[in-house]
Amino acid sequence: MPLTDTRLKAIKPKDKPQKITDKDGLYVHVSTTGHMSWRRDYRFNGKRQTLTLGKYPIMSLKEARIKNGEIIVQLHKSIDPKALRERSKTKPSFKEVAEEFMNKQLRGKKWTEGTFKKSNQRMKANLFPVIGRQPINEITTHDFLEAMKPLEEKGVSATVRKVRGVAAQVFDYANIKGIESPLIY
Structure with missing residues (x-):
């Protein structure tokens, strides 16, 4: 029998956690302390997964059902809702990924100290002020x-190529790390 707001308000905690089902795979998990959260179990690629949708009463029964409906649609489209949630979490900024990449190049002895300093200086002067704070995946x-436009307008083509080259490596590095970036070189 589907849950109602009246029934939810009447739920009391017990010695063991409770799983009180609603419909379409949605249920409310009641902890031994009385905290309630909306959850949904599902199988994806043969593995059982549990997804917490939100806490009751912050997320109402109606909101939980809507969210559950969205998850059902994702599953029908062969999209793992948990993986989708992980990917949508805040991604590092362009500056963070660029600095990590350049430091890794220096530590791995792929770049000399001079190459590192010049590349870092070019990025700080040209790209970090404009796109440095943006999440790299956006x-x-x-x-x-x-x-790149101001740099190109200065007419320093060698610097443009070098900045563009390092930026391309940064975007490639982000993609290798699993940070899906729309820019792929």
Whole structure:
């Protein structure tokens, strides 16, 4: 029998956690302390997963059912809701990934100290002020071209190539790390 708000308000904690089902795979988990949270169990690629949707009463019964409906649609489209949630969490900024990449190049002896300093200086002067704070997975081709425009207008083509080259390596590095970036070189 589907849950109602009246029934939810009447739930009391017990010695063991409770799982009180609603419908379509949605249930409320009641801890021994009385905290209630909306959950849904599902199978994806043969593995059982549990997804917590939110806490009751902050998330109402109606909101939980809507969220559960969205999860059902994702599952029908062969999308893992848990993986989708993980990917949508805040991603590092362009500056953070660039600094990590450049430091790794220096530590791995792929770059000399001089190459590191020059590349870092170029990034700080040209790209970090414009796109440095943006999450790397949200930087579009348009954003990148706009960031490069002042440098290109100066007519220093060698510097443009070097900055673009390091930026391409940063975006490749982000993709290798699993941070899906729309810019792939």
